Amino acid sequence: MPLLRLGVSLQPRWPLDDGTAVLRAAGHAEDLGFDHVAIGNRLLDSGFGLDTDPLVLLAAVAGATTRLRLLTSVLVAPYYPALVLANQAATLDVVSGGRLVLGVGTGWNPDEFDAVGVPVRERGARTDDHLAAAKVLWAQRPADFDGPFTRLRAAHLGVPPVTPGGPPVWVGGRSDAALRRVLRFGDGWYGTGADAAEVTDVRRRLRELAADSEDADRLTLASAQFLTPPGIPAAAPAPGRPLGGAAPTAASVAHDLGRLTEAGLTACTVWLPTAAEHAEKAMEWIAAEVMPQLTGDGPPGTI
Template structure:
């Protein structure tokens, strides 16, 4: 059974008068041995936590850390023109020494799509276009590309990524369209709150959708999970099924993580719905009580 890598989402509502608090939390996550930190992508206030641009924030985290992988969880690809997406991601790939994982999705928020002037009905087609164009820009110089939303002629990306072919792309979503997108453009699939049965089913569906190509097993399977450690008060309700049950213990959390690993999950991002001031305590409890019980 492959080892399961654990990461932490940097989503608590950080005090605006202490902008470096999130960097201290990232450094603490690195000290405690976590594999990655993750930042979501909201343009308008979500009410759930830190609503910043993930590439900007993770650039600061890259400068404050040396080992942590940096995950966008997830970046809404239609918000970023393809050339901008490719250039910004390549820049962070270079600055971090190849630590970026580009988690992407199509988005869902109609208010945000209206605010940026993009029809929500185009979000799937734009995501495909932007990922295809970014992949071309990362892979070859000069680049010609013809898509429904992007046209490039002999384009030389401003900064080539240090990771050959560009940073790994994890495609979020549970629909067949999302799984097809992962097979076409991704290096991995990224779920939300998936349990072991769903991970098993996603692997089955990926293999079926891949058909004769038979390349589904090359994809990394990863997911976020929602956890409020015992003794740490929740600041907001978790947005999905809690890891380890309604009254989690270190043993129940470790057992469920073990089942996820047996199903094929290789990375799990812990989304901790706690106040910013409690994030350090929550991470320390996980490192001390849960991680030693993992296989």
């Protein structure tokens, strides 16, 4: 059975008068043995969570840690011109020593699309264009590219990535268009709140949509999952079924993770809908109560 890499989202609303709190939490996650930390992408105030640029914040996390992988969960690709996206991601890949995983999606928030001047109806086409251009820029020097929104001639990206071909890309979404995007541009699929049956269904659909089943089988399957550990107050309701059910225990959380692993999930980001002051305690509960129940001889944070 493949190993499950367990990470944690750094999404609580960290205090503005202590800008290093999130960096301390990331260092604590590394000390506890998590595989990765994740940051989402919001441009406008959502009312809950850390509404920052994920590439900027993860660059700071890279400097505060040594081992953790750094996941954008997820970066809205249409917000970033292709050249900017490619250069920022390559920069973070370099300064982190190749620890970046670029989770991307098409986005959904009409207010943010209006604010950046991008028509929301173009989000899918722009995501395809930007990912295709970034892949060319990461792999070729000089790079030529002709797309509906990006044109490059003999372009030399400002900084080449240290990861050959660029950082791994995990593409979000469950529609057929999203899964085709995974196959065209991705190294993995990234879901949100997917249960074992949904992961199994995504695996099946990827194999059906792929020209060659081996192209689907090469992909990482990953998902964000929600969890409020017992005894820790939730700051917001989970947007989907939490790991372990409504009243989770260490055993029920480990059981759900085992089911996801059996279905083919190989990376799981635990999203904690807690206030910032409880985030480290929540991570400690997972490390102390859940991780010991997970089997495997892999690196820290793995089943």
